Amino acid sequence: MDVMQRLSRWASLSEPGLISFLFQTLLGLVLVLLFWLVDGALDYLLFGGNSFTSVLFAPDSYKDLALALFLVCGMLLYSRRAHRNESSLEKALQAALEEAQKERIKMEGIFEALGEAVSIQDPELRVLYQNPAHQRMTGENTGRYCYEAYRKQSEVCPGCHIVASFQDDKVHRAELGPEFSATGGWVELIGSSLKRSDGTPLYGIEIVRDITARKLAEQETAALNAALTHKASELQQVNQELEAFCHAISHDMRAPLTRVYSSAQELRGYREQLDDNGRFFVDLVHDGCIQMESLLDSLMVLCRVTEVEISCTTFDLVPAAQEIAAQLRQDQSGAPVSFITPERLPVYGDPQLLRVVLENLLSNAWKYSNKVAAPVVELGVLTTEQGESAVFIRDNGAGFDGTRAGQLFQPFKRLHTFREFPGTGLGLATVRRIVRRHNGRVWGESEPGRGATFYFTLPG
Template sequence: MDVTRRMARWAKLSEPGFISFLFQILLGAVIVLLFWVLDGLIDYLLFGGRPLSDFLLASDSHEDFALVLFLVCGLLLYSRRAHRNEAALEKALQAALEEAQRERAKMEGIFEALGEAVSIQDPDLKVLYQNPAHQRMTGVNVGRYCYEAYRKESQACAGCHLLASFEDGKVHRAELGPEASATGGYVELIGSSLKGKDGKPLYGIEIVRDITARKLAEQETAALNAVLTHQTTELQQVNQELEAFCHAISHDMRAPLTRVYSSAQELRGYRQQLDDNGRFFVDLVHDGCIQMEALLDSLMVLCRVTEVELSCTTFDLVPAAQEIAAQLRQDQPEIPVSFIAPERLDVYGDPQLLRVVLENLLSNAWKYSNKVAAPVVELGSRVTEKGEIAVFVRDNGAGFDSARAGQLFQPFKRLHTYRDFPGTGLGLATVRRIVRRHNGRVWGKGEPGRGATFYFTLPS
């Protein structure tokens, strides 16, 4: 401990300030001695008659010596105080410089961590600082005027965002294309100003962003939108023409179909006068007319589904399903179907169109279950893997091969023969169109001889 204290004491004594103070004391002592000797020597030369030592030791010499000593001590004390003040000022200045260096390093670290290209300019638009990202993007231009470095101009650019920020203190933005930017691409310039207490601008901060990818994406999006708009217009025209065609077919074919059907009805009154072939062909024409009329009715329904405007609301689907099931029992009393439905099944959609969906799904379930000893049709709902609420209609009838499920919803596509299960082939196509208009989806699962289940989702 003693050795350590001694080393610390010697280190303190060896400081430049202490050495300077010792030097001042020695210099003061030398000055006092010189003054004392000179004063005695001058008295000896002027008055003589006595030895020099008498003049050096005379009382008046002592008084002069004391006065000089007092003055020298005062000078030394003042010098010491001035030295301490100077040392304190130097220390404060050094601390301020170090703090400024730390703040500058912090600022540069922040600008580098931002990932943005940042530069700082003075009110004359001279570049004072560039972070590495800005240097990589535009080159090193510290000390140059920005309009000379970036635009090869001799004066500030018209509409300069930094000058505008110097004037009103707000953030201003500008975009430059490949023909004007220093990068050769699209850039966005963001300028803001830093003002002093007197309100005068001190610095301008500029951020440069490369927006070439965004601009190209916007141009590509605009081109795609133009193509989509054109395609949408064409699709609307095609849909209108298709609807007009369906209406024309449905209306124009009814008159000749009615005449053929009426003639077939009349011919059936002459069955006794016809042979077996004649009766077969008359029945064939009659059944074909009935099938054609059902097909035209289905086409009309499909057209109306496309034309009608949606009027969505939240309602209970069960009452409509019960009414449809009761009507099916009345129309087909020979099929003893057990219908199962929940107490309540709330959905959001157009009540009229969703009733058409139920009519098609339930009538299909009734039809494909007519050859089962104990047919069962069920209406219900479940949560899908995607978290959607799916309404389903399940039966234990003929079923179908799931590998061919994609054909079920195509118009006029059938997985069973007309003789086994009569129909138009438009029921499930109508269901899909209605569900899609509700922004939902529809699918089916089945197994031959073990029934089928059809699901559809609706918006929440």
């Protein structure tokens, strides 16, 4: 059974292994024969006596021959075992090389599929690998030192991101401008490292990104921001000058206006001594002074809402609206106005400024509906198509041409004459300025003779 197993093993040997085994066996037999002959020759020369043939075939020589044969067989067995171990090691090494090759092909496939430019460098900063994206960006530089290939320098660049990663095992980033990069544009360099188990550097991995477009966009953004800052500064200066002008006008005009108004009041005491033309001009001066007084008051309100600091909080609009409505009922004659409100209408904003908004919108609603038999004014809230919550004030009064609604919010723009509906043309301009300061928007909808609705939003 042992012989059959050996024959089976011999048959399973590869051709080179079988030849090697036969050669070793033949060599062993030759060595045994030489040992036998040399041993016989020594015995014959040392001890003499019989012939060389009798000495060679003496019983003692057979013992030596058996010993030599045993030693040679042991050597052959050891050699065969060593050969088998070597063969298994070669197979394991070949398998490991094939696996490493597969991993290399897989990693190269991953790097080649990446849109990022990737290179791998050794601890001496010699380029070992570049994926196609890196080659297209910087050219073929495998085998060269990175600082020589990319920066045309003879030594390591100061602050090298790969060297820094070798030192602290962290990811380091750097940006290079057109004057230093190999691409002629702005690039971002990302360096990381792979190390052995003992912490010594093995490979440095570098990713290169072309950020020229981003840098140009940042430069354009910075230029636009600088321009906007300059424009904002100019606008702030203009607003300050406008506010100073409004204050000066309202202050300096009140003294002469008061004298004109007082004189008109005195002249009205002489109405009976004047003819119709005189009475007409006295009334005209008197009404003009009243209108000018209202205009100055509106200008002051407009200036105040521009310069006052906003202090926002959550509060209910309904109590303020009801208080304003009660005052309007006392001040204006005509048919009583039905004022409809919800139970609560919480908003987030500056209570003082939003009260000014309510005063202007409600006074307009009262004014433009006072010629209706049954005037109705409604305060409420709804959700717009954009998902915003919009506060609205609706009336059933005279209304206006909806195609000209944008003009209402411009200072001194009015769609009705002063004789039809008195006013200064600054109320809705003040409303728009307050709403814009709350980052909201305001608009109006109407048709002539069918009332008007004004909306405003408060994003906070």
